[in-house]
Amino acid sequence: MAKRAVKKRTATKKTESRARRCARVFRRWLLRGVFGVAALMVAWIVLYAFVPVPTTIYMLQERARLGGVERDWVAMEDIAPVLARSVVAAEDANFCLHWGFDMSAIRDAIAEGADRGGSTISQQTVKNAFLWHGRSWVRKALEAAITPVMELIWPKRRVLEVYLNIAEFAPGVFGAEAGAQHHFGVAAADLSARQAALMAAVLPNPQQRNASAPSDFVNRRARSIADGAATIRADGRADCFAN
Incomplete structure (x- = not known):
């Protein structure tokens, strides 16, 4: 009986030892996997700091749908500065002042409920360039993790340049150049202040709003954006991306 008890304890210890070794190996490979994915993401962000974004998940989805x-x-030099100012005024007036997250806008969004967005241009750039559209917690967590890394690596002017080239300005129409040609038949460099404000006014909902045939709401919104663009130019909130 005593021998059997000793053998049983020995077998139990060996089983526990193997389980601990397996757990250690699993944790080690899990950490390697996490660090590997993080390193690849950083490399991806660094790459997009210099090369044009070739496509996005949302573009691929729209290509398949349409x-x-x-x-x-x-390049940013080929986009009318007034469009850059108009988009910032419309989407993220404090773009030059924050590090990727506008905490005051987030607090206002929470206070006013889910219908009001608090995402900055930096967050939208991350979502459009690296992730997918949707409201899942996984996507929001990834967005929150990637945004400060992108802000650390990219200058503000690059963030805005990428955003202006991948934002949707009409169904299936992506980027400032295609948007300007689609709506007004001009190059992005030749947009007037009025045209730039109209394009910025459709950004939150390009599937429903039309810059070239604006509704009363879009017209009112464009006038407000034009005033905002002039304001941020005067008070210095456009300095971080100005020529």
């Missing part, structure tokens, strides 16, 4: 998309990447 049978094609309109898109033409242009």
